[in-house]
Amino acid sequence: MSQVVVPDIGDFKEVEVIEVLVKPGDAVSKEQSLITLESDKATMEIPSPAAGVVKELKVKMGDKVSQGTPILELDAEEKPKSGEKRGEQKPKTEASSDLTVPVPDIGDFKEVEVIEVLVKPGDAVSKEQSLITLESDKATMEIPSPAAGVVKEIRVKIGDKVSRDTPILVLKSKDQALAGAPKPAAPKAAAPAPAPAPIAAAPASRPVPREPQEEATAKPHASPSVRKFARELGVDLTRLRGSGPKGRILQSDVQAFVKGVLQGAPASAPAAKAGGALPFSLPSWPEVDFAKFGPVEVKPLSRIQKLSGPYLHRNWISIPHVTQFDEADITELEAFRKAQTVETEKQGFKLTMLAFMIKACVTALRQYPVFNSSLDRSGESIVIKKYFHIGVAVDTPGGLVVPVVRDADRKGVFDLAHELADISKLARDGKLKPGDMQGGTFSISSLGGIGGTAFTPIINAPEVAILGVSRSAFRPVFAGKDEKDKDSFKARLMLPLSLSYDHRVIDGATAARFSSYLVSVLSDIRKLIL
Incomplete structure (x- = not known):
């Protein structure tokens, strides 16, 4: 019996569990995803370090977790191979006050697509402000600025494939001393541990499913920061049509939606997929206070x-x-x-x-x-x-x-x-x-x-x-x-x-x-x- 814990997820702490993908009694394969975490910078899936059977869950949806937090008890069939931590990448200095900001350590991901460039030349950025958004098949991550300064030159564009150390931009920095670039929110390999210690889940791609599978969920295409922004405003992202690349929902889309609602415009219909566009102009759903007509009971719909x-x-x-x-x-x-x-x-x-x-x-x-x-x-x-x-x-x-x-x-x-x-x-x-x-x-x-x-x-x-x-x-x-x-x-x-x-x-x-x-x-x- 082994305890699986949250592996090294960079500098993030108290990250919310938004999905639990397994339950007690489930047989899981090595590298199969166990839970999904979401911070204000990234959404990531934590994979199993070994094959085995789930005996007990230690977390639930809504819990806040950090590195080392127990996820579940696993009756493991094999031990995971220990990984190695990579050193943190420091920005390269081009001039006395100019910094070339590279892609920092993003774990084992390579050739990750740039889906958003969040700044432009001349913009003043603060330390930890997001510069670009990357998306792999496992995670969406935003790369933050290692220092405050002014963007002098952009060296990537939407659609580019980047890896660790790829230059992102040149920053005219206001900070003179930098300890190193902040890590983006991406899962990394777990450090080696002695046999009795808990097993740290090591990131990797999900295994091939046992049967040909179709996509079961249709999550709105938006970055973690936009998701957080929408949650703070109480906006359901499934009701928006994104104006960004590949239909991605941008912060401006959320703002426009809220503005429309405040002005009394009908709420948008859920975003339609290719081949199924529904250009209907339907009246908004009636809002009725049923309690004024008699006793009522409110019961939530089931998960299914x-x-x-x-x-x-x-x-x-x-x-x-x-x-x-x-x-x-x-x-x-x-x-x-x-x-x-x-x-x-x-x-x-x-x-x-x-x-x-x-x-x-x-x-x-x-x-x-x-x-x-x-x-x-x-x-x-x-x-x-x-x-x-x-x-x-x-x-x-x-x-x-x-x-x-x-x-x-x-x-x-x-x-x-x-x-x-x-x-x-x-x-x-x-x-x-x-x-x-x-x-x-x-x-x-x-x-x-x-x-x-x-x-x-x-x-x-x-x-x-x-x-x-x-x-x-x-x-x-x-x-x-x-x-x-x-x-x-x-x-x-x-x-x-x-x-x-x-x-x-x-x-x-x-x-x-x-x-x-x-x-x-x-x-x-x-x-x-x-």
């Missing part, structure tokens, strides 16, 4: 609802939804399922209708591959996937989650039923990992266990379709004429289906054919083996 809400809103207003409704006669299928119940219970799992639904959907997706595709970012092509990863919506106490059953085409109905039981338990226990909910090609949302006859499920972008399943019920179905030439009806178990699809990719006729084919497969399960 807060995370999923913006994406559901985006998908609903940016994808032209059409829903095709149909019914499948599952009388024989339900009889077959019940006949297998004794066998599956002996094996320790329940054979649900959902397992057959997944198998039937895979068969239909093979027949109509456009439903197993995604629209590319340009909106001019579709990407048809040759794999079948089916997302299944699971209702949990914290909200709706959609774990993915991978390679469903390679699994039998019993295998699918067993896996559904496992992932449903993980979902309800809150133990799903981000990778478990990514990579889906088609989704199923089943409300059959609750009730209802039809609904319109929201497409889970970048997928192009989702199947909603309601509660089955016995209904009279016309069976022809009887011996006396009278209309004959039989009670049949009918399953309502609601297929929502992206009308940019799928037209109505194709959707109707897909739905009809799926109904035919569910009505005669022998088609699953064809």
Whole structure:
């Protein structure tokens, strides 16, 4: 058992924990990120120094930490290699009062992109004032001035790649004696420690995930100082459109937003991504004091609802939804399922209708591959996937989650039923990992266990379709004429289906054919083996 602590993060102390990326029981690999810290100069992820299992967390979101603060207890499988501290870089003197300010020690990062130049020639800067902003795949960091003075010459521009010792600018310094350049906020390797000492997390890139993953979060593109400025003013950065390079939110954007709100202008909509711009001019949300009408109770949204809400809103207003409704006669299928119940219970799992639904959907997706595709970012092509990863919506106490059953085409109905039981338990226990909910090609949302006859499920972008399943019920179905030439009806178990699809990719006729084919497969399960 080893204790993982905050490594050397430069001169920063009492840095806030803004994200805890693991929980007790999680298996972590070496260099996998554990927590995210944010100061007024940088956002950084602290990686694990070794592979192992998380036994206990020592920090939570909002905590303030410094070098040596315990992060967690790790049952480590290997010891991290000790790193070496680099010496601090002192600015080079060009003249008696002119200093060439270089990039100081930024850890193991090389060729880091300059995304902002925060000063210009002639500007008076104070000691520790930020000069440029750098961004790597792990951190955004601002490089501060080692001394007060006046900027004489800028030697970098936006888009340049810099490393340690790269000249930033020439400063006409007011300080005559400098001990050394301040360190930017970037994680550095931990110092060697004897075996019984706590393990210091060593910075490095994150490991390759076990499954192909899509980006799960969409954080506003802004530097730490702008984030802090926005927090102080109570501004939600997701509501701003950045005017800087690559859509970066600048301090002037925050100021303009606040000015607009104070002047009574409607709040901006969340920043839209490429291919999904939403030029709507909508009225602002009504502000109502509900308490004046009667007693009220304010309950915060769950974490899952807060995370999923913006994406559901985006998908609903940016994808032209059409829903095709149909019914499948599952009388024989339900009889077959019940006949297998004794066998599956002996094996320790329940054979649900959902397992057959997944198998039937895979068969239909093979027949109509456009439903197993995604629209590319340009909106001019579709990407048809040759794999079948089916997302299944699971209702949990914290909200709706959609774990993915991978390679469903390679699994039998019993295998699918067993896996559904496992992932449903993980979902309800809150133990799903981000990778478990990514990579889906088609989704199923089943409300059959609750009730209802039809609904319109929201497409889970970048997928192009989702199947909603309601509660089955016995209904009279016309069976022809009887011996006396009278209309004959039989009670049949009918399953309502609601297929929502992206009308940019799928037209109505194709959707109707897909739905009809799926109904035919569910009505005669022998088609699953064809």
